[in-house]
Amino acid sequence: MSKIIGAHFQLQEETDRAREALVAAGFPDDRISNFFVSDAGQHAVTPIGGDHIVSPGAKESPEGAAKGMATGGAIGAALGAATVPVTGPLGPVIGGLVGAHVGSLYSFSHMKEAGEQEDGSVANQVEPRRGGMMVAVAVDGQSEQKAIDIFRQLGTHHIERAEGTIENRDWRDFNPVSVPDWV
Incomplete structure (x- = not known):
C-alpha cells in the first residue's frame, strides 16, 4: 500500500x-x-x-409520520367531537381520520431536503x-x-x-x- x-x-x-x-x-x-x-x-x-x-436523510421518516398522525388524529377527533350536534357520532371518527392524514403530511415538512446531510454527519x-x-x-x-x-x-x-x-x-x-x- x-x-x-x-x-x-x-x-x-x-x-x-x-x-x-x-x-x-x-x-x-x-x-x-x-x-x-x-x-x-x-x-x-x-x-x-x-x-x-438506508437513505441517510430518511431514517427519521417513520417516527415523524407516526408523531404527525397521532397529533393530527387527536386534534381532529377533538374538533370532530365538538361537531357532534351537527355531524352525529361520525364527527369524531371523520375528524380523527382527516386529522391523522393532515398530521402525517405536516410531518413531511420536517424531513430533510434532497442532498441535505444528517446533523453531526461527517x-x-x-x-x-x-x-x-x-x-x-x-x-x-x-x-x-x-x-x-x-x-x-x-x-x-x-x-x-x-x-x-x-x-x-x-x-x-x-x-x-x-x-x-x-x-
Missing part, C-alpha cells in the same frame, strides 16, 4: 494531459490510474444498488467527492508535492490524498464512498 494523490477533472482530454505531465515528470506510467467516478448515490456498492442500505464537515474523471498517482515522500504541483498547474482544485494500491494503471482498492482527504 502506498500514498496516492488523486485529482478530479471534467474532460477526458484533461486526464490525458495529466497522465502525460506525470510521466514527463518521472512518475512510472503503470502507477498512474485514470478512471470515472460516479456521482454520490450511484456507485451500486450495496446488493440493492446505491451507496447505502459529510457536513467535508466537501463530498464529485463525479467526473479522476487521475491518481502512487507517490512517495519526495514526489507527493511534485504530483500536487502538476495537478494544480493543470487547473484542478479538487486534489485528494489517500492510501491504496495502483498496479498496471488500476487503483484496485479505490472506495468511491470514502470521505476524501482534500489537499
Whole structure:
C-alpha cells in the first residue's frame, strides 16, 4: 500500500494531459490510474444498488409520520367531537381520520431536503467527492508535492490524498464512498 494523490477533472482530454505531465515528470506510467467516478448515490456498492442500505436523510421518516398522525388524529377527533350536534357520532371518527392524514403530511415538512446531510454527519464537515474523471498517482515522500504541483498547474482544485494500491494503471482498492482527504 502506498500514498496516492488523486485529482478530479471534467474532460477526458484533461486526464490525458495529466497522465502525460506525470510521466514527463518521472512518475512510472503503470502507477498512474485514470478512471470515472460516479456521482454520490450511484456507485451500486450495496446488493440493492446505491451507496447505502438506508437513505441517510430518511431514517427519521417513520417516527415523524407516526408523531404527525397521532397529533393530527387527536386534534381532529377533538374538533370532530365538538361537531357532534351537527355531524352525529361520525364527527369524531371523520375528524380523527382527516386529522391523522393532515398530521402525517405536516410531518413531511420536517424531513430533510434532497442532498441535505444528517446533523453531526461527517459529510457536513467535508466537501463530498464529485463525479467526473479522476487521475491518481502512487507517490512517495519526495514526489507527493511534485504530483500536487502538476495537478494544480493543470487547473484542478479538487486534489485528494489517500492510501491504496495502483498496479498496471488500476487503483484496485479505490472506495468511491470514502470521505476524501482534500489537499
